[in-house]
Amino acid sequence: MYRHLHRRLAQHVRDFLRQNYGVDLPSIVIEQPPKVEMGEYALPLAFELAKRLRQPPRKIAEEIVAGIGPIEGFAKLELAGAGYINARVNRAALAASLAAREEPPREVRPGKILVEHSSINPNKAAHIGHLRNAILGDTFVRLLEYAGSQVDVQNYIDNTGVQVADVVVGFLHLDKKSRAEIEQLTRQPRVDYYCWDLYARVSEWYGESNENLKRRAEVLHAIEEGNNQTAAIADMISVAVLRRHLETMDRADIEYDFLPRESEILQLHFWDAAFEKLKTGGVLFHQTEGKNKGCWVMRRAGANSTAETAELAEEDQKVIVRSNGTVGYVGKDIAYHLWKFGLLGRDFGYRKFYRYPNGHPCWISTTDGEPDHPHFGEVSEIYNVIDARQAEAQNAVIEALRGLGYNQQADHYTHFSYEMVALTPRCAAELGYQLSEEDKTRTYIEVSGRKGFGVKADDLIDSLIASARKEVDARHEQLSDRERASVANQIAVGALRYFMLKYTKPSVIAFDFKDALSFEGETGPYVQYAVVRATNIFRKAGLDPETFGKDGACPVSIEDFGKFLNDDSGTEIWELWLAASKTSYIVEQSIATTEPAYAAKHAFQLAQWFNNFYHRHHILTEPDDARKKFLLATVAVVRRELIRVLACMGISVPPVM
RNA sequence: GCGCCCUUAGCUCAGUUGGAUAGAGCGUCUGGCUACGAACCAGAAGGUCGGGAGUUCGAAUCUCUCAGGGCGCGCCA
Numbered sequence: 155m156y157r158h159l160h161r162r163l164a165q166h167v168r169d170f171l172r173q174n175y176g177v178d179l180p181s182i183v184i185e186q187p188p189k190v191e192m193g194e195y196a197l198p199l200a201f202e203l204a205k206r207l208r209q210p211p212r213k214i215a216e217e218i219v220a221g222i223g224p225i226e227g228f229a230k231l232e233l234a235g236a237g238y239i240n241a242r243v244n245r246a247a248l249a250a251s252l253a254a255r256e257e258p259p260r261e262v263r264p265g266k267i268l269v270e271h272s273s274i275n276p277n278k279a280a281h282i283g284h285l286r287n288a289i290l291g292d293t294f295v296r297l298l299e300y301a302g303s304q305v306d307v308q309n310y311i312d313n314t315g316v317q318v319a320d321v322v323v324g325f326l327h328l329d330k331k332s333r334a335e336i337e338q339l340t341r342q343p344r345v346d347y348y349c350w351d352l353y354a355r356v357s358e359w360y361g362e363s364n365e366n367l368k369r370r371a372e373v374l375h376a377i378e379e380g381n382n383q384t385a386a387i388a389d390m391i392s393v394a395v396l397r398r399h400l401e402t403m404d405r406a407d408i409e410y411d412f413l414p415r416e417s418e419i420l421q422l423h424f425w426d427a428a429f430e431k432l433k434t435g436g437v438l439f440h441q442t443e444g445k446n447k448g449c450w451v452m453r454r455a456g457a458n459s460t461a462e463t464a465e466l467a468e469e470d471q472k473v474i475v476r477s478n479g480t481v482g483y484v485g486k487d488i489a490y491h492l493w494k495f496g497l498l499g500r501d502f503g504y505r506k507f508y509r510y511p512n513g514h515p516c517w518i519s520t521t522d523g524e525p526d527h528p529h530f531g532e533v534s535e536i537y538n539v540i541d542a543r544q545a546e547a548q549n550a551v552i553e554a555l556r557g558l559g560y561n562q563q564a565d566h567y568t569h570f571s572y573e574m575v576a577l578t579p580r581c582a583a584e585l586g587y588q589l590s591e592e593d594k595t596r597t598y599i600e601v602s603g604r605k606g607f608g609v610k611a612d613d614l615i616d617s618l619i620a621s622a623r624k625e626v627d628a629r630h631e632q633l634s635d636r637e638r639a640s641v642a643n644q645i646a647v648g649a650l651r652y653f654m655l656k657y658t659k660p661s662v663i664a665f666d667f668k669d670a671l672s673f674e675g676e677t678g679p680y681v682q683y684a685v686v687r688a689t690n691i692f693r694k695a696g697l698d699p700e701t702f703g704k705d706g707a708c709p710v711s712i713e714d715f716g717k718f719l720n721d722d723s724g725t726e727i728w729e730l731w732l733a734a735s736k737t738s739y740i741v742e743q744s745i746a747t748t749e750p751a752y753a754a755k756h757a758f759q760l761a762q763w764f765n766n767f768y769h770r771h772h773i774l775t776e777p778d779d780a781r782k783k784f785l786l787a788t789v790a791v792v793r794r795e796l797i798r799v800l801a802c803m804g805i806s807v808p809p810v811m
Numbered sequence: 812g813c814g815c816c817c818u819u820a821g822c823u824c825a826g827u828u829g830g831a832u833a834g835a836g837c838g839u840c841u842g843g844c845u846a847c848g849a850a851c852c853a854g855a856a857g858g859u860c861g862g863g864a865g866u867u868c869g870a871a872u873c874u875c876u877c878a879g880g881g882c883g884c885g886c887c888a
Binding site (some may be wrong): 181183185187188189192196201204205211234235236237239275312315316317445446448449451454469473474475476477478480482484485486542543544545546547567571574575596597598600624629645656657658660661662664665668669672673674675676677679680682683684686687688690691692693694695743744746747749751752755758759762765766768769770772773774775789810811 | 823826827837846847868876884886
């Protein structure tokens with residue numbers, strides 16, 4: 155509703171300015187006054203107009219206020235401060251439509267959106283950095299779906315790269331396991347943990363001799379080649395670890411629709427098709443001399459040289475095809491992204507790979523798949539949730555699309571960039587890491603998969619559940635073991651997801667168990683608790699919060715809304731209603747700025763206002779019946795909106811806490 | 812060397828397209844459970860928004876510069 159009124163006000167002001175002043179402002183800035191007593195919206199536009207119209211801002215603002223006339227949903231506009239125009243909404247009308255759950259229609263962008271996230275190398279257990287990626291991506295998917303978009307979720311699997319090759323080397327050459335033994339190990343419940351340690355041991359083993367390092371090249375080559383014993387073993391391992399990743403992420407309510415794999419990009423020759431396009435499109439060109447002799451290179455993204463591509467300086471060249479004819483990572487990524495936009499002219503084979511407990515199927519790429527499958531790819535917009543370190547590679551793909559003339563697609567290609575999760579020095583020390591004097595002064599220490607140094611995702615989730623379980627056990631003796639487990643699980647997921655979402659993307663998270671395991675203050679459980687309290691009020695009152703006030707059956711008249719919201723004592727409660735009206739506005743902002751943290755901040759703030767309200771007003775003992783109904787309507791609306799925002803973050807609410 | 816990001820309270824972070832008196836959480840201190848559950852609430856203390864210059868009616872926000880920190884820049888992925 156807030157978003158709806160915001161738009162109406164902006165449109166009205168824009169029309170008025172065009173008609174009366176002949177000015178066309180591209181964007182009407184609308185913000186909120188510092189205090190709600192001053193109104194719900196503030197327009198500083200008179201300051202901007204002062205120069206153009208050569209008149210003092212106060213005078214312009216005065217004229218606009220006097221001349222603009224009534225706007226539906228608004229009580230009045232007024233002049234404030236040095237020239238602000240503040241708008242007051244009709245509180246009673248807004249509250250009544252919120253209580254009745256009247257949703258203004260929203261315009262849905264046509265076309266499908268593809269979100270790629272997680273993309274974890276299938277060679278070891280997922281860690282907390284992967285959780286940040288997956289939670290950001292999954293939350294963004296939910297935000298898009300809330301806004302009415304159709305979204306496909308993909309998780310790209312690099313099953314033919316060096317990281318998988320490394321664990322294969324570990325199994326075959328370091329531990330000298332047979333195929334049967336490896337197969338046995340992949341059936342272990344936590345094979346990903348086994349690989350985590352093995353990967354660290356292999357990395358160390360490489361350092362012991364160059365002979366060892368040669369094994370890596372051999373294995374990698376065999377995997378890329380395909381159709382051999384080594385490739386089969388690599389596939390067995392990567393599929394087993396991938397399955398573990400899906401299970402881990404499912405614990406945090408994260409699901410995927412499709413898992414495109416690099417092995418199919420190679421075997422279905424996606425690159426050949428892309429290579430032809432890039433050559434004829436003049437994006438790639440062959441180097442005949444210099445450092446990159448024999449390679450196919452493209453212009454490096456951001457290269458400021460204006461030289462013709464054929465005579466680019468070496469530092470502005472990005473090698474796509476090596477002199478030995480093999481294609482690098484960026485080349486494969488270009489082919490993959492041409493496929494995403496339906497520009498490649500080839501498709502994957504598809505087969506069902508995984509079935510979530512809720513019945514949702516997850517598909518995987520294959521060379522010859524099942525005849526009946528959903529249609530993936532050919533989308534109009536993509537978001538790639540990939541950490542900030544890969545910005546240059548992402549830009550290279552975008553530049554390649556542009557070079558081929560696909561500007562519209564390039565414009566709808568968003569690198570959803572975020573910073574890494576590191577560890578506080580204290581946390582690193584707890585994990586047994588030897589800190590140098592320099593390390594101790596740092597605010598954070600980077601994790602290293604190669605060294606086996608980091609916090610595994612499942613370990614963190616286990617700790618969160620154990621910690622939540624302790625609290626639940628202490629409070630709810632009467633509940634069954636199963637019920638307590640379920641509640642603890644919801645709290646753990648709420649704490650985890652909120653923790654990963656409260657930081658804005660460019661902020662490095664310095665991870666510490668103490669912060670992550672906290673259930674108090676600015677946390678997911680704080681918000682969940684507010685909903686539980688709201689639910690309890692209705693339960694004790696013998697009413698259903700879901701249907702209270704819905705479908706025109708509002709027990710509060712519009713006059714009563716006016717009576718309770720308009721006087722001075724009503725302002726404090728009005729602030730809560732206003733915050734509750736903002737869900738769609740916040741979702742829109744989060745999507746436009748690709749920043750889920752706004753949704754998290756909003757959920758917390760709304761819960762905070764609610765808890766304050768909860769303390770000030772005792773609802774069930776309220777003697778005035780009309781006022782009691784009004785307070786109940788307030789609780790019902792805030793509860794509903796909290797649940798909706800939490801749902802966008804993938805956080806559910808337990809029945810009790 | 813080039814490019815991107817960061818620097819706001821003791822600590823961890825918000826501050827949405829430049830706007831009215833810079834905000835949270837944690838921590839510290841004080842107070843509040845015979846109320847709809849205290850995983851909560853109230854109050855106090857705590858700030859040269861890294862330094863400097865500029866643009867503007869107005870700068871934590873934009874530009875330049877200096878300092879400090881991080882990340883990237885491979886015929887790796």
